[in-house]
Amino acid sequence: SFRTPAHLRLIFEEFFLLETGLALKRKRARETPGIAFRTDPRIRECLKKMLPFHPTAAQKRALAEIVEDMRAPSPMHRLLHGDVGSGKTIVALQAAVIAIENGYQVVMMAPTEILATQHFLYFRRLLERSGYTTVPLSGSSTPREKKAIKKLLREGAAQIALGTHALVEQDVEFKALGLVIIDEQHRFGVMQRLRLMKKGQAPDTLVMTATPIPRSLALTIYGDLDVSVIDELPAGRLPILTRQIPEEAASEAYAFVRSQVASGTQAFVVCPVIEDASALENGNADQSRKTRGGDLKSALKMYEFLSQEVFPEFRVGLLHGRLPAEQKEKTMEAFQSGEIQILVGTTVIEVGVDVPNAAVMVVQQAERFGLAQLHQLRGRIGRGRKQSHCLLLTSRQQTEAARQRLAVLERTHDGFAIAELDLRLRGPGEFMGTRQSGLPALRVANLLRDQEILEWARRLAMDFVEKGDRQELARLVSYIKENWNRRYGLVRVG
Incomplete structure (x- = not known):
């Protein structure tokens, strides 16, 4: 070296x-006084009754760790980390039931309206017999709806609120907030998360991510959290068959989709952008094409092409981030009910669309996506008992390096192995999205190259904080506050 x-x-x-x-x-x-939730036989029986399936060993282990934290007299700060389709939401729902049965309210925040709606519908369906009041709150809620929902939360008449960043608005108040759940938490800014947590008196906090994060990043970004990992998929899931297809053979992919949909399954078609050459509006279309190496396939044009020319016999739907919330919800419900057979969309479907009957995915210009993102997208299928297929359509501009990169998805379904490779290929900043992730601005150290030193430094630092000389520790805290707070985001140190 x-x-x-x-x-x-x-x-x-x-x-x-x-x-x-x-x-x-x-x-x-851990020294801050919090809520010590009780978990008596009545609550345990309540949890068993609402489970729609037998949990995996990994889900049981994660729930046991969360319950242990919730019973402690200090606030829980735990990350629930699992691969796509591993069943994190049902574990979070069980934690929510514990809080509600102790007389407290629960809030769950998601980064997109599609995911927030998905969670709301899922929670409402599983808890409909419990007598709990579950309410949705997002930016697209009407003023009248927002006013009514905020009144229910303020008076304690609603037990669970699920929504987007609208939940952190100043006038959203809770009578007795006991548990904060944040899904896909790396998509939120640090201050948004803190504002939500401050709506209760030291509530327990459970943050979740379906983005597999290599150990070196997890230790750095989530070093102040306890971590539970769900590393096992529910029984009966078949591995998704993934293959690359050059775009000139797209007709072969569409023929396969036709045969699958005709047999009763449903399909996704994912595009990299919503509409063509958005830079045209700014007069920069030529430069845009030049920097991107060619035109990107748009969801709008793909929807028109597939619905009118390729699959006129099937019901094709469109889903993207710019649609009004009501239209998104209707499209999602139509796809879930089977009314829509083929759903064309952007990466907005990456999280939150759960349709067990969807068994085929076609990704247009797959080389334009990161490996971890493709793995997330692929996780939208393979949720039922049918064999699922992911077809990666690649453009003529694809390099040999890109082809080999995509070959990783053909070989493995291990999200953690894929994330490790993606991290090495793209670097920590691009992998996580530095601004939102809390990734520290390291000047000399390198998270990839220096992992063994990171582990060593972490062990010694934890030992020093627990057993080191108090005067030396006080001097070190003072130094960190003065010199490292802004760089490392350690605002609440000491």
């Missing part, structure tokens, strides 16, 4: 200061 002893020292120091700050945040959180 090119790292000199002096270089190693600087790397270690940078990691040690970061991990010390994270360890102090954990320690402070």
Whole structure:
């Protein structure tokens, strides 16, 4: 290695200061008085009754860890981390039932209206016999709806609120908020998450992600959280068969979709953009094409082409982020009921669309997507007992490197292995989206190259915070506050 002893020292120091700050945040959180939820036999029986299926061993383990945290007298700060389709939502719902049965309210925030609606419908269906009042709140709710929902929450008449960032608005108040659940939490800014948590008196917090995160990133970004991993899929799931098809052979892919849909299954067609050359509006279309290496397939044109020319005999729907919320909800419900047989969309379907009968996905210009994102998209199928197929259509501009990258998806379904490779290919900042993720601005250390030093620094930092000299620790805290807060986001250290 090119790292000199002096270089190693600087790397270690940078990691040690970061991990010390994270360890102090954990320690402070555990010393804060919170809610000690009870879990008596009546509540355990209530949880068993609402389960729609037998949980996996991984789901049971994750729930046991969450229950242990909820029973403790300090606030829970836990990350529920699982691959696509692993069943995180039902675990979160069980945690919500524990909080409600103890007399508290629950809020669940999701990054998109589609995902928030999906959660609302799922929670409402499973809890309809419980007598709980479940309410949705999003930016597209009408003023009258918002006023009525906020009144229910303020008076404690609604037990669960599910929605988007509209939940963090200043006038959203809870009578007794006991549990905050944040889904796909890396898509929210740090301040949005904090504002939601401050709507209760030290509520328990459960954050979830379906984006598999390599250990080096998890230790750095989520170092102040306890982590539960669901690394097992529900029984009966078949591996998704994935293959690359050049775009000149697209007719072969469409013929396969036709045969599958005719047999009773449903299909997704995913495009990289909503409409063609949006840069035209700014007069930059030529430059846009030049930088992107060619025109991107748009969902609007693909919808017209497939519905009118390729699949006129099938019912084809369209779903993208710019549709009004009511139209999105109707489209989703129509797809879930089977009324829509083929759904054309953008990456808005990456999270939140759960249709067990959907067994085919065609991804247009697959080389334009990151590996982890393609894995997320692929997770929308394979949720039933039918064999599922993911067809990656690739354009003529695809390089050999891109072809080999996509070949990884053909070989494996392990989201963590795919994420590790994607991280190496794209780097930590692009992989996570630095602005939203809380990824620290490291100057000397490298998360990929220096993983063993990160682990070493973390062990020593945790030991120092627990057993080190108090005066030395106080001096170090003062140094971190003065020099590292802004870079590392350790605002609440000490």
